[in-house]
Amino acid sequence: MSVYIPADNSPSLIAAPLPRARRRDAATNHEALLRAAQTVLAENPHASLDTIAHAAGLSRRALYGHFADRESLLHEVIAIGAERFNTIADATT
Structure with missing residues (x-):
């Protein structure tokens, strides 16, 4: 991607490309990895990424x-859990 900078260095609006939606199979694989991580890590918090990937097929x-690394996978799994917790907490108040 190239960025246009006017010769006079004046501010200008540049249209940034919109983030692409995931392909359907990529979205399915992402969800499968998250579900597998939740299941596997609930049984063994020290499970390897290889074990999680295998559980997701x-x-x-x-x-x-x-996921760039184990930390980014864990971060997303925890965020999902926190969202579920907040939904339940909101429903009980």
Whole structure:
């Protein structure tokens, strides 16, 4: 992607490309990885990424296509859990 900078360095509006939606199979794989991580980590918090990928029916390489590292996967799993907790808490008040 290139950025246009006017010769006079004046401010200008530049249309940034919109984030692309995930392909359907990529979205399905992402969800499968998250579900597998939730299940596997509930049983063994120290489970390897390879174990999580295998539980999702995917390779470890596919997992790294969705998550940069273990921390980013855990962050998303925790965020999902926090969202569920907040939904339940809101319903009980």
